[in-house]
Amino acid sequence: AVMTNDAMVSEKIENPRFLRKSEAKVKKAQRTLSRKKIGSKNREKAKLILAKKHERIANQRQDFLHKLSRRIVDENQVIVVETLKSKDMMKNHKVAKSIGDVSWYEFVRQLEYKSRFYGRTLIKADPWYASTQICSTCGVKGEKKKLDVREWTCTHCGAYHDRDINASLNLLMLAD
Ligand SMILES: [Zn+2]
Structure with missing residues (x-):
């Protein structure tokens, strides 16, 4: 995502490193699970570990989006967001991944209600x-x-x- 403030200063927001780290941990837990025998106790254990890692990353992502959307709403009177043509985007794996990472729709949803609450103007650009x-x-x-x-x-x-x-x-x- 890119933010441009009133002074026309642009700032690129990268996916934070802690999310990339957590993603790597989820992948590792998935691999571990796939190696366990179906029906075994160890498989149940691995499943639980994977579920916990998923929950952790979901919470971290939500927290990151809340802080970022709050900062944007704090710093700007007018916010313009691009709505994405998700189908087209999903054809491209790399882009689909980055959209998944930052959870764009959730992010826009947060910006919407925070803008309403703090009296900001939120403009959604058409995908075309x-x-x-x-x-x-x-x-x-x-x-x-x-x-x-x-x-x-x-x-x-x-x-x-x-x-x-x-x-x-x-x-x-x-x-x-
Ligand atoms: Zn030109």
């Missing part, structure tokens, strides 16, 4: 809004960009863009 295609410097809509294109140069004005930051600047323009 070409936030990645439009150059935020000159406004010209360029060609579609493949998901692995992280940086690009506008063929019209020559501006050099980080894909996500450019998209977030375009989304912010919807707020005006």
Whole structure:
């Protein structure tokens, strides 16, 4: 996710390391479980361990999203979020994973009710809004960009863009 505040300062939010660590632990517990004999006591034990790891990561993720959404609502009067075409996204494994990681829908849900509570304006951009295609410097809509294109140069004005930051600047323009 990318946040752009009123001063047009962009900040990329990466999936925190503690979540990646917990994910690795879940994977390990899954492997352990798969090696245990069906119907055995050890398998039941491994199942329980896996369930606990899942619960822990779910709690950590929820906590992270709550803190982040609270900070965004605290720091900004107007918040613009992009709603994603999940079907298209899910075709791409890498992107699907990162969406799963940050739980975008849950995040948007939290932003919605917190914005309402603290009197902020929340704008949801339509999925068809070409936030990645439009150059935020000159406004010209360029060609579609493949998901692995992280940086690009506008063929019209020559501006050099980080894909996500450019998209977030375009989304912010919807707020005006
Ligand atoms: Zn341009």
